[in-house]
Amino acid sequence: MYTQALDSSGAEPGSPASAGEVERERRFQERIDRDEKIEPKDWMPQAYRQTLIRQIAQHAHSEIVGMLPEGNWITRAPTLRRKAVLIAKVQDEGGHGMYLYSAAETLGVSRGELIEQLLAGRAKYSSIFNYPTLTWADIGAIGWLVDGAAIMNQIPLCRCSYGPYARAMVRICKEESFHQRQGYEIMLTLARGTGAQREMAQDALNRWWWPSLMMFGPGDAESVHTAHSMRWKIKRFSNDELRQRFIDLTVPQAQFLDLAIPDPVLRWDEAAQHFITGPIDWSEFQTVLKGHGPCNRERLGARRAAHEAGRWVREAAAAYADKHRDRVGGAERHVQTV
Amino acid sequence: MSAAAGSATPASDEDHFRYVLRLADTSLVLGQRLSEWVGHAPALEEDLALGNIALDLIGEARLLLAHAGRIEGRGREEDQLAFLRDAPEFYNVALAEQPNGDFGATIVRQALLDAWQLELYHSLTASTDERLAEIAAKTLKECRYHWRFSCGWLVRLGDGTAESHARAQEALDALWRFTEELITPDALDVRMASCGIAPPLAVVRGRWETRIGAALGEATLLQPSSEHYPWHGKSGVHTEHLGHLLGEMQHLQRTYPGVTW
Ligand SMILES: [Fe+2]
Ligand SMILES: [Fe+2]
Numbered sequence: 001m002y003t004q005a006l007d008s009s010g011a012e013p014g015s016p017a018s019a020g021e022v023e024r025e026r027r028f029q030e031r032i033d034r035d036e037k038i039e040p041k042d043w044m045p046q047a048y049r050q051t052l053i054r055q056i057a058q059h060a061h062s063e064i065v066g067m068l069p070e071g072n073w074i075t076r077a078p079t080l081r082r083k084a085v086l087i088a089k090v091q092d093e094g095g096h097g098m099y100l101y102s103a104a105e106t107l108g109v110s111r112g113e114l115i116e117q118l119l120a121g122r123a124k125y126s127s128i129f130n131y132p133t134l135t136w137a138d139i140g141a142i143g144w145l146v147d148g149a150a151i152m153n154q155i156p157l158c159r160c161s162y163g164p165y166a167r168a169m170v171r172i173c174k175e176e177s178f179h180q181r182q183g184y185e186i187m188l189t190l191a192r193g194t195g196a197q198r199e200m201a202q203d204a205l206n207r208w209w210w211p212s213l214m215m216f217g218p219g220d221a222e223s224v225h226t227a228h229s230m231r232w233k234i235k236r237f238s239n240d241e242l243r244q245r246f247i248d249l250t251v252p253q254a255q256f257l258d259l260a261i262p263d264p265v266l267r268w269d270e271a272a273q274h275f276i277t278g279p280i281d282w283s284e285f286q287t288v289l290k291g292h293g294p295c296n297r298e299r300l301g302a303r304r305a306a307h308e309a310g311r312w313v314r315e316a317a318a319a320y321a322d323k324h325r326d327r328v329g330g331a332e333r334h335v336q337t338v
Numbered sequence: 339m340s341a342a343a344g345s346a347t348p349a350s351d352e353d354h355f356r357y358v359l360r361l362a363d364t365s366l367v368l369g370q371r372l373s374e375w376v377g378h379a380p381a382l383e384e385d386l387a388l389g390n391i392a393l394d395l396i397g398e399a400r401l402l403l404a405h406a407g408r409i410e411g412r413g414r415e416e417d418q419l420a421f422l423r424d425a426p427e428f429y430n431v432a433l434a435e436q437p438n439g440d441f442g443a444t445i446v447r448q449a450l451l452d453a454w455q456l457e458l459y460h461s462l463t464a465s466t467d468e469r470l471a472e473i474a475a476k477t478l479k480e481c482r483y484h485w486r487f488s489c490g491w492l493v494r495l496g497d498g499t500a501e502s503h504a505r506a507q508e509a510l511d512a513l514w515r516f517t518e519e520l521i522t523p524d525a526l527d528v529r530m531a532s533c534g535i536a537p538p539l540a541v542v543r544g545r546w547e548t549r550i551g552a553a554l555g556e557a558t559l560l561q562p563s564s565e566h567y568p569w570h571g572k573s574g575v576h577t578e579h580l581g582h583l584l585g586e587m588q589h590l591q592r593t594y595p596g597v598t599w
Contacts, residue, residue: 064382071377075370078590078599079417080400083373084393090376091389098382136590136599194597302378310380312505313441316498323497 032233037163040106048232052162053107055234060100061118061125063093065299069133070142078136085182086139092175099171103164119304127285128211130293137190137197137204143183145205145212145250151176152246153216161233184253191257198259205254206262213277214285216243222282244274251275349533355410356429357530358470359419360572361462362402363430366420367580368451369395370587371438380441387487391448394480401473421591425580432571433516435580442495442502443509449488449553450513454520456481457545461537470535489553496557507559514562519569521546526572 025045031038038044067090074090077083101111117123128146133139154176157169190201217223217239229235254261265278287293349357372392379385403416433451438444459481462474495506521543523531530536554561569577590599 067377067385074373074376075586076589078421080366080396080403080420082599084396084400087373087376087389087393087396091386091393094377094382094386094389098386101382189598194594196594197597306378306380309378310384310441312499312501313380313384313495316495316502319502320494320498 029231032161032231035159035233036161037166038161039163047228048234049107051229051232051234052165053104053109056100056104056107056165057109057114057117058124058126060097060104060114061123062129063097063100064118065125065129065303066146067093067097068299068302069129069131069295070139072133073136073139076136077139082186089143089179089182092179096168096172096175099168100165103162103168106164115307119300119307121291121300124289126215127288127293128215129299130288130296131207131211132295134207135200135204137187137200138208140183140186140190140201141204141208143179143181144187144253145183145208146215147176147179147183148250149212149215149246151180152242152249156236156242159233159236187257187259191259201257202259205259209262210280210284211288213243213247213280214282216240216246218282218285219280247275247277347533349530349535351409351411353526353529354467354535355406357526357536358402358406358409358467360429360431360526362399362406362419363428364434364451364455365395365402366399367428367430367583368434368448369393369399370583371434371436372444372448374438375444384441388444391484391487394484398473398477398480401476405469405473417591421588425576425584426574428576428580428584429572429574430580431516431519432569432577432580433513433520435571435577435583436513436516437579439509440505441491442505443513445488445491445495446506446509446513448484449492450517450520450550452481452485452488453549453553454542454546456485457542457549458537460545461541465536466534492553492559493557496554496559503558506557510554510559511562514564515566516569518564518566519571522568524570524573 024043028038028043028045028048038048070086070090070093074083074086077086101114104114105111114123118125128149133142151173154169154173158166158173160166160169187201187204190197220226220238220240223239226235226238230238251261251266263278265276267276268274269276288296291297369392372388372395375388376385376392379388399420400416403419407414407416407419431451433447436443436447438447456478459474459478463471463478465471465474492506495502497503521539523539527536527539531538551561569575571577571580
C-alpha cells in the first residue's frame with residue numbers, strides 16, 4: 001500500500017443545500033455510527049465521495065509507482081529464489097493498484113482519468129517511493145519498513161465505512177504482511193552475513209528509517225482532514241497514533257537484527273511504555289512532497305514513458321477489437337481482454 | 339512419443355548435462371529479459387502478465403538447473419550454475435537473449451519461442467529421462483498459457499493499426515534469423531534424440547512451422563525469407579547481448595563471492 005496520510009488538499013465538507021440534504025446527511029451519519037457499510041449505490045455526501053476518491057486514488061498510485069524502486073533490483077537479485085520472490089512481490093503491488101482503481105471506479109471516476117491525473121502531476125502518491133534503491137539491502141528495508149508501515153496504516157482501513165475500499169484492504173493486507181516478513185528475512189540474512197553485508201543492511205536502515213516514519217503523514221496538530229475522516233470512519237486512528245505503534249513494534253525488530261536505529265536520542269519511556277524518537281525533519285517531507293525529492297522526476301518520468309510507449313499498443317488493441325467485434329469466435333478466440 | 343526411440347544408446351553425462359542446460363538457460367535468459375518489463379509495460383494488465391510469464395520461466399529454469407546439477411554430479415546448485423558461468427558456458431538459443439525492444443519486438447520474440455517451447459516440451463513429456471519428463475509436463479501447462487498471451491497479442495498487433503502492423507512486421511523481420519537455430523538439429527540434438535532423452539528436432543520443426551504459420555496468417559504478417567547467418571547460442575556462441583545481460587544478472591554474486599543471500 002502505501003497510503004500515506006497526506007491530508008493536504010481536496011474537498012471540504014460543504015454547507016448542506018437544504019433541509020432535505022441536512023436530513024439525508026444525518027441519516028448517513030447514523031448508518032456510519034452503527035458501523036454499517038456504505039455501498040456504491042447508496043446516497044453519500046459529496047465530500048465523503050471526494051475524500052474517498054482522493055484517498056483511494058493516492059493509495060492506488062502509490063502501489064503503481066511503488067513498483068519502480070523495487071523493480072530496480074529484479075534483474076540484479078542475488079539468487080534465483082530472491083528474484084522470483086521479488087518479481088512476485090512487485091506483481092502483488094501492481095495487483096493492489098488494480099483492486100484500488102476498481103474500488104475508486106465504484107465512486108464514479110475511471111482508472112484512465114486517475115492515471116491522467118497522476119501523469120499530469122496533479123495527483124499525489126506516497127513520497128517514500130521518491131527515494132532511491134541503491135543496494136540489495138534496500139529491498140529488505142523496503143519490505144520490512146515500508147510494507148510494515150503500510151500494514152499499520154491499512155489494518156484499520158479494513159474496517160473503513162466504504163464497503164469496496166474495506167474489502168479491497170482485507171485482501172491487500174494479507175499480502176502486505178507476507179511482504180513485510182520477506183523483507184525482514186532479507187535483513188536478517190544480511191545482518192547475520194559478512195561484514196560487508198551487515199554494513200549494507202545498516203546503511204539501508206539509515207536511509208529508510210526516517211522516510212518510513214514520514215509515511216504516516218504530518219503530526220496530528222498539522223493534519224487538516226483528520227476530524228471529518230474520523231467521523232466518517234474513513235480514518236480510525238490519527239497519524240501520530242499509528243506512527244507510534246509502528247515505532248514501538250519496529251525498534252525491537254531492529255534490536256533483534258543488532259542494527260542501530262539512526263536516531264541518537266531514541267529512548268524507551270518506561271512511564272509511557274513507548275519508544276520516544278527525536279524530532280522528524282518535516283522540511284524534508286515537504287521538499288519531497290512538493291516534487292523535489294531525490295527521485296520524483298525519475299518515478300513520474302518512468303510512468304510517463306511507459307504510458308507514452310504503450311499508446312500505440314493500446315490503440316492497436318482497440319482497433320483490433322473494433323474490426324473483429326462482429327467476428328467473435330474467429331481471431332478473437334486467442335485474444336484475452338485488454 | 340517419438341522421443342522414446344526403440345534402439346536407445348545411452349547418453350554420456352556430459353551430453354545429458356549440456357542438453358538440460360540448453361533448456362534451462364533458454365528459460366532463464368528469456369525470464370530475465372521479460373522481468374525487465376516489470377513496472378514499464380503498456381498497461382497494468384500486460385505488466386502483470388509479462389511478470390507472470392517471467393516468473394514461470396524462472397521457475398522452470400530453477401527446476402532444470404537443479405536437474406542439470408545432479409546430472410553433472412559436481413555439487414553445483416541452481417545459483418552456482420546461473421550466476422557463476424560466463425557467456426560461452428551458457429547454452430540458451432540466441433533468440434532468447436535478444437533485447438526487449440518495444441512491446442511489439444518482445445511479443446514477436448515471445449511468440450516464436452512460446453510456440454517452440456510448447457512443441458518441444460510436449461515431446462519431452464515422453465523423454466526417457468524421467469525427471470525431465472516430469473518437469474516437461476509441468477512446463478507444458480505454462481507454455482500453453484504463454485502462447486495464448488503472445489499469440490493473442492501478435493494477432494492484435496499485426497491486425498491492429500497501420501503503425502502496430504508495421505512495428506510487428508519490422509520486429510519479425512529482425513528476429514526471424516534467430517529461428518533456424520530452434521529447429522535445426524546439431525550433433526548434440528541428434529545424440530539426445532537417438533537415446534530418447536529428446537525428440538528428433540524434425541518433429542518439433544514441423545509442428546512449430548505449422549503453428550507459427552497459422553498465427554502469422556491470422557496476424558496478417560509476412561513470414562520473412564529464411565536466409566540467415568547460422569547462430570549457435572545452444573553451443574555457447576552468442577550475440578553481443580548475452581554478456582551484458584549476465585553482467586547485470588550476476589553482479590552481486592560476482593562482487594561478493596561465496597556469501598549467502
Ligand atoms: Fe501493496
Ligand atoms: Fe507490499
